[in-house]
């Protein structure tokens with residue numbers, strides 16, 4: 669398969685959410701320089717990518733790995749609401765290959781507008797981070813990500829079994845109800861909520877609730893982040909305390925792991 673080049677997105681309008689100090693940011697810049705000007709060939713750089721993976725990125729891999737082990741015995745698909753470039757979808761594909769290489773039924777579904785954030789509601793706070801259209805990847809990116817996921821699938825065991833990934837393009841407030849109405853048989857083992865906004869989070873939570881089973885896990889990215897109250901408000905409106913247990917993610921304190929009782 670030849671991947672079509674897509675226009676560079678590095679100018680995309682988003683401000684990465686960070687609490688890093690100026691000194692840390694400057695070290696990040698140096699790391700980027702070291703990556704760009706690496707003496708390693710591209711092939712060696714990809715194979716030794718951990719050399720350029722900083723701890724705040726590595727921790728995301730560890731968290732996903734922990735979550736994957738928790739849902740390993742739970743049937744159903746893995747969903748991400750708010751995929752951005754799709755790193756988590758790739759991670760999930762590769763964790764699937766590591767933890768359950770022969771599970772042909774573990775579908776991975778990513779929802780995003782690929783056009784960035786939708787409008788805030790009055791339950792959301794103003795923020796430059798999730799301003800309308802910030803985090804846009806551009807619509808052309810969907811095809812690139814689809815192919816990238818296929819490439820990873822092709823590198824893994826059972827690579828000949830295709831179609832385990834689905835990318836659903838559009839506003840989750842519309843696409844999630846439509847997807848689950850069209851697929852009423854769906855069981856959701858894991859869903860990652862990372863859209864911050866009240867409306868799509870509320871609609872996605874309400875939509876998947878009937879598809880969750882005992883032991884299903886939700887990873888809430890901003891449950892206690894005061895800059896994005898919408899996610900917690902939506903969550904509290906959809907789930908009562910006795911329906912779930914909630915724990916702070918040990919390695920990544922801003923994330924919360926919700927297990928369905």
Ligand SMILES: C[S@@+](CC[C@H](N)C(=O)[O-])C[C@H]1O[C@@H](n2cnc3c(N)ncnc32)[C@H](O)[C@@H]1O
Pocket residue numbers: 749750751752753754755756779780781782783784785786802803804838839840841862863865868
């Ligand atoms: C912070 S980014 C997600 C980052 C990603 N989960 C990761 O860990 O790499 C938030 C994403 O939510 C998406 N998003 C925001 N509002 C949305 C909506 N109403 N429907 C679908 N996607 C939405 C944005 O396009 C953006 O890609």
